[in-house]
Amino acid sequence: MASQLKVDTLTGVTTAGSIDVTGEGNSTTTNLQQGLAKSWVNFNGTGTIAARDSFNASLTDGGTGDYVLNFSNVMSDANYSVTGSSSVLIGNFETMFVPNFKPPGTETASTTSAFQFAVLRPSTTQPYDVPYVYVQVHGDLA
Amino acid sequence: MTSQLNVDTIVDKAGSGGTNVKIGNTSTYVSDGGAVTQNTVQGLAKAWIHFQGTSTSAINDSFNISGLTDNGTGNYTITIENDMVNVSYSSPCAASDSGITNSDTMVNPYTWATGSVSIGTNNNSGTLSDRSDTNITIHGDLA
Numbered sequence: 266m267a268s269q270l271k272v273d274t275l276t277g278v279t280t281a282g283s284i285d286v287t288g289e290g291n292s293t294t295t296n297l298q299q300g301l302a303k304s305w306v307n308f309n310g311t312g313t314i315a316a317r318d319s320f321n322a323s324l325t326d327g328g329t330g331d332y333v334l335n336f337s338n339v340m341s342d343a344n345y346s347v348t349g350s351s352s353v354l355i356g357n358f359e360t361m362f363v364p365n366f367k368p369p370g371t372e373t374a375s376t377t378s379a380f381q382f383a384v385l386r387p388s389t390t391q392p393y394d395v396p397y398v399y400v401q402v403h404g405d406l407a
Numbered sequence: 408m409t410s411q412l413n414v415d416t417i418v419d420k421a422g423s424g425g426t427n428v429k430i431g432n433t434s435t436y437v438s439d440g441g442a443v444t445q446n447t448v449q450g451l452a453k454a455w456i457h458f459q460g461t462s463t464s465a466i467n468d469s470f471n472i473s474g475l476t477d478n479g480t481g482n483y484t485i486t487i488e489n490d491m492v493n494v495s496y497s498s499p500c501a502a503s504d505s506g507i508t509n510s511d512t513m514v515n516p517y518t519w520a521t522g523s524v525s526i527g528t529n530n531n532s533g534t535l536s537d538r539s540d541t542n543i544t545i546h547g548d549l550a
Contacts, residue, residue: 272412274444275436282441285416294416298439301450305546307497318495318547320449341440348544350499352515359533361513362499387513387531397516399497401546406438406445 282406303345304336304402310351310384311394322400327381330392335379338406343375345404351384352397360395361385377407453496454487454545460502460528461537481528481535487521489549494519496547502528502538512538521550 275297277283285294306319314326325333349362364382365375373381382400386393435444454471458464464477474486500514513533518525526543530536 271431272410273433273435274411275417275434275447276411276413277437278413278415280441281437282439284414284436287416297417297447298436301436301445301447302452302546303445303450305497307495307547318493318497320546321445338438338443338445348499348501350501350514350516352517359513359529359531360515388533399499399516401497401499401544405440407440407442 298406299403302401302403303338303340303406304334304400306334306398306400308398309396310398311396322402325379328392330384330394331381332383332398333379333381334400334402336377336402339377340402341377341405341407343377343380345375345402347375347380347382347400347402349382349398349400351395351399353395359387360393361387362398362400452544452546453489453491453549455543456485457540457542458483458485459539460541461504461539467540478525479535481537482525483528483541484518484523484525485543486523487545490521491545492521492548492550494521496545498524498543498545500526500541500543502541504538505540512536514538514541514543516543 282298284297286297287294304321306316306322308316314324321337323335327333347364351360351362363385383392384395430447432448434447436447437444456469456472457467458475466475471488473488476484498516502512502514513529516524516526527535528538
């Protein structure tokens with residue numbers, strides 16, 4: 266018979282922020298917290314930038330093709346993983362997502378509360394505003 | 408009344424594993440550092456796929472994906488099995504080619520529906536090109 270347990274918060278006993286779940290193959294366990302994306306966003310990077318949907322993220326426009334993602338709940342350190350993609354339109358969609366991109370000497374290091382990223386056109390190697398940008402972050406929340 | 412369950416490992420009732428465990432969509436978890444709680448379901452990838460885009464395209468592995476359509480060179484449509492609630496989901500992609508030493512590649516989604524997403528894989532000139540290993544992950548709200 267199926268059972269149902271109703272709770273609001275899952276907390277580890279040994280360590281509050283560490284719960285294991287059994288893997289799909291039933292041979293190992295994996296850490297629930299470590300497997301979750303800690304932040305993600307889908308946003309329009311043209312004009313006044315606007316998130317279509319997001320989780321634990323807000324955005325700052327740093328100029329053409331230049332953005333900052335700010336966390337609501339901060340990370341424990343700046344060693345988190347950032348991945349992303351960007352799109353323009355079919356037939357003209359060669360753009361590139363680059364975390365921490367800035368001209369040499371002007372880079373802004375990632376922090377526990379924010380990181381900078383850019384969207385480039387490889388043909389010009391210059392930042393470029395695009396209507397579709399996707400970012401996801403994995404790592405340790407504070 | 409707020410409730411809290413303290414556990415180290417979650418498995419299903421039968422004890423065979425965790426594959427049948429269901430988590431409510433408002434559940435939260437304690438963060439890695441213990442300082443905050445966040446929504447569990449919002450943090451889960453809702454679909455992902457790793458596929459071969461060269462020759463006869465084929466799915467290497469996937470989750471919540473029911474099909475892959477090859478629309479032509481470097482152009483694919485991925486069908487989502489359990490639909491998303493809207494088209495505002497986040498869908499970062501990446502690709503490479505094991506047969507090319509310097510396979511500069513840009514992957515760009517270009518059409519979104521609640522039940523599918525289409526992507527293009529491009530070389531560094533912006534020309535659609537097949538890549539042997541193409542990946543996409545979707546975060547957002549399931550229907």
